[in-house]
Amino acid sequence: GQNIDQPTEMTATEGAIVQINCTYQTSGFNGLFWYQQHAGEAPTFLSYNVLDGLEEKGRFSSFLSRSKGYSYLLLKELQMKDSASYLCAVPQGGKLIFGQGTELSVKP
Amino acid sequence: AAGVIQSPRHLIKEKRETATLKCYPIPRHDTVYWYQQGPGQDPQFLISFYEKMQSDKGSIPDRFSAQQFSDYHSELNMSSLELGDSALYFCASSLASGRGRSYNEQFFGPGTRLTVL
Numbered sequence: 130g131q132n133i134d135q136p137t138e139m140t141a142t143e144g145a146i147v148q149i150n151c152t153y154q155t156s157g158f159n160g161l162f163w164y165q166q167h168a169g170e171a172p173t174f175l176s177y178n179v180l181d182g183l184e185e186k187g188r189f190s191s192f193l194s195r196s197k198g199y200s201y202l203l204l205k206e207l208q209m210k211d212s213a214s215y216l217c218a219v220p221q222g223g224k225l226i227f228g229q230g231t232e233l234s235v236k237p
Numbered sequence: 238a239a240g241v242i243q244s245p246r247h248l249i250k251e252k253r254e255t256a257t258l259k260c261y262p263i264p265r266h267d268t269v270y271w272y273q274q275g276p277g278q279d280p281q282f283l284i285s286f287y288e289k290m291q292s293d294k295g296s297i298p299d300r301f302s303a304q305q306f307s308d309y310h311s312e313l314n315m316s317s318l319e320l321g322d323s324a325l326y327f328c329a330s331s332l333a334s335g336r337g338r339s340y341n342e343q344f345f346g347p348g349t350r351l352t353v354l
Contacts, residue, residue, distance in 0.1 A: 160340050171327060171345035172280065179340075216279060220340045223333070224270060224293050227279040 131155050133228035135217055140234045141207055149202045149231045151217035162218045162225065163191050163202045172216060175202065207235050239263055241330050241346030249352045250318050258313040258349045262330030268292065269311040270329040270343060271303060280327060286311055287333055318353045325350050 132154040141147040153161065160179035164172035178184055178193035178200060190203040204211055214230040242261040250256050262269050268287045272280035273296075282295035286305035297303075300318075305311045315322060329343040 162340075162342070164345075169325070169348075169350070171347050173345070174342045177340065177342060222293050223268065223287075223340075224282040224285055224295060225272075225280075225329075225343060226282070229279050 131219055131221055131226040133217060133219060133226065135215075135228040135231045137229065138232040138234070140236060141204075143207055143209060143235055143237050145207050146203065146205050147207060147233065149204070149215050149233065151200045151202070151228055153198050153200070153217070153219055153228075155198075155219055155221075158195060159220045161193060161200045162220070163200075164216045164218060164227075166214045166216060166230070168214075175215075204233075209235050209237070211235050241328055241344055243326075243328050243346040243349050245349060246347065247350050247352075249354065251354050252318055252320065254318050254353075256315045256318060256351060258315070258326050258328075258351070260311045260313070260328030260330075260346060262309055262311070262328070263344055266330035266332055266344075267309070268331050268333045269305055269309070270331075271297075271311070271313050272327045272329065272345075274325040274327060274348075276324075278324075283313070315351075320353050323351060323353045 135151045163175040166172040176191035183192045212235045216230045218225040218227045270285040271283040274280045283297040285293045289305045303313045325348045327348045328346045331341045331343045
């Protein structure tokens with residue numbers, strides 16, 4: 130089975146940097162996704178890591194360590210619009226198994 | 238670019254009624270997934286279809302059924318609705334991922350908000 134753990138909520142200040150962690154235990158590993166979800170809206174894709182290391186995409190970066198079962202999403206130069214839930218997810222046979230999501234609040 | 242389309246966007250039903258949710262995947266995507274997301278919960282996988290055949294099944298109640306049609310659109314049929322069925326229902330589509338290949342991103346539709354009174 131899959132077990133995915135991430136903090137329930139985080140608060141950060143506009144313009145700052147925040148790191149959202151995700152640990153997972155999976156039977157087999159096929160990569161890890163990060164999605165952003167604003168309240169009442171659809172999850173939108175942020176990143177997919179299948180190899181160890183850091184992948185940078187604009188203000189967002191995602192890191193993976195397969196040996197540690199650990200990933201993080203790094204958000205730089207935070208903006209108010211970044212207030213959302215951030216979900217890490219692992220694929221299992223094609224479907225996605227989501228963590229419970231981290232609710233990020235960006236304060237002025 | 239075309240996105241996943243879901244209809245209706247909002248639906249209000251009474252207990253024991255039935256509901257049908259529709260999903261139109263991104264053109265050329267061959268796999269459709271249905272997820273249920275309760276208030277404050279993460280999306281839970283219900284069922285998926287690949288090339289019109291059921292490919293995986295999750296925590297979908299027996300009262301629910303789904304199918305994918307020849308034009309690749311999918312419908313989720315829900316009967317004997319219960320209060321606990323009130324949730325956001327997302328459809329997602331992707332190109333199928335083969336063994337040994339990295340997984341393809343799932344694109345989510347805007348969701349159908351079902352309220353059961």
